[in-house]
Amino acid sequence: MVATRHAAPILVASNRGPVSYTLTENGELTSRRGGGGLVSGLSAIGPDAGAVWVCAALSDGDRAAVSRGVAEDGSRMIAVDPPVFEAAYNGIANSVLWFVHHMLYQTPLEPVFDEDFRTQWDAYRAYNAAFADALAEEAAEGAAVLVQDYHLSLVPAMLRARRPDLRVGHFSHTPWAPPDYFRLLPDDIAEELLAGILGADRAAFLTRRWADAFAAACVAVLGATLSPDGLEVTWRGRTTRLGVHGLGADGDFLRERAGRPDVAAQMEGLRAETGADRKLIVRVDRTELSKNIVRGLLAYRQLLAEHPEWRERVVHVAFAYPSRQDLEIYRDYTAEVSRVATEINAEFGTLSWTPVLLKVDDDFPRSLAAYRLADVALVNPIRDGMNLVAKEVPVVSDNGVALVLSREAGAFAELADDAITVNPYDIRATAAALLEGLTLAPEERADRTKRLAEAATALPPSKWFLDQLEALRG
Ligand code: F6P
Secondary structure, three states, X not given: OOOOOOOEEEEEEEOOOOEEEEEOOOOOEEEEEOOOHHHHHHHOOOXXXXXXXXXXXXXXXXXXXXXXXXXXXOEEEEOOOHHHHHHHHHHHHHHHHHXXXXXXXXXXXXXXXXXXXXXXXXXXXXXXXXXXXXXXXXXXXXXEEEXXXXXXXXXXXXXXXXXXXXXXXEEOOOOOOOHHHHOOOOHHHHHXXXXXXXXXXXXXXXXXXXXXXXHHHHHHHHOOEEOOOOOEEEEOOEXXXXXXXXXXXXXXXXXXXXXXXXXXXHHHHHHHHHOOOOEEEEEEEEOXXXXXXXXXXXXXXXXXXXXXXXXXXXXXXXXXXXXXXXXXXXXXXXXXXXXXXXXXXXXXXXXXXXXXXXXXXXXXXXXXXXXXXXXXXXXXXXXXXXXXHHHHHHHHOOOXXXXXXXXXXXXXXXXXXXXXXXXXXXXXXXXXXXXXXXXXXXXXXXXXXXXXXXXXXXXXXXXXXXXXXXXXHO
């Protein structure tokens, strides 16, 4: 059922929504609910709040749901033309904006901002405009609208033009690029992006570091002015307040879910595969360029090479599930992860020991099982908005875990004191950190894990969401 127009007092907009549809062979639709911080955050206001979640139709199943008028209560899917969606999502959001904010380009050859880029940019504008239209249609007078992420950077300004009565917030789940890197973008595009977000009353980020980088880009590109505390950006007579909300792990949910029998069964299965007495270095990621999985493997290889005493005594459990496989560079990266893992197994493996256990399918109970068993958690992204794995593992760890954490992850701001921190590009330092993690005294490990779990759950998704809503209405 589609909600009545102009009725929603609270709206959320994001590219990926809470539900996805699949077409079965006989043309029927099945639906599946996703997880994540936003889903549990929104649940804090309850079903009676009349909130509407506007999202994009991502698959053929989603588009069929839209054309058949199927929609879960409280959600509205937008079916943008597939080529427009493809250009906006894969072309601009994932291949340009994601690359800029995570600083992923190999700059001697890329990016190349040519005519094709301009065509894709037009598609990104159209896709953002479709969201602004839908939100303008659904929102009640004076409603609060929480726009999510780099896919929808232009929505706040577009929505303000359509509905000046609304209170609009934008939240970036990614890092924000430092000004020099942000200015790789063509000047007019850089301006349009910043002006898009500054259309919001509040622009919020996961850490102060990303908020400061955004503010610095506004000054460098737009000539905006900042308040003395650095948290108000004024441009063309309007002021946008910046906010920092460090999304935490959902401790109650994780502990309950990790205690269920399917997770226990997965723990047994993992133990059977790795060997009962071996130490486990665990990582769980999307196979994402910014997650630095390959350098993690190289660091592990260095550890085995330099510390033969650890051979046969440790297994690197690497869960790297598929992501953005429409993009060639992600397919190549996925292949490289497998290649390096296979190489390590060939170099060091024995009849009774496989040094790397790589799994490339997504299995949530199995991930929780690995979290519970991990002796060391490896979280070494080259850049990451937050990284919730770093926060989740300590919460469910059975016997304490040593967290090896990149200083480029947003989570570093909150967890650095009790983690073993690394420069993610430095293989030698990462190998040394893994060794330190493996040899950390059990008591010290337990103490650190306790403090990590506390810090990790300081701002659960429900509070994260409510705080933003309150600040926006404030
Ligand atoms: O980090 C930003 C983010 O939107 C995350 O919330 C999520 O993990 C990821 O990017 C989603 O990527 P995609 O929707 O392209 O799979």
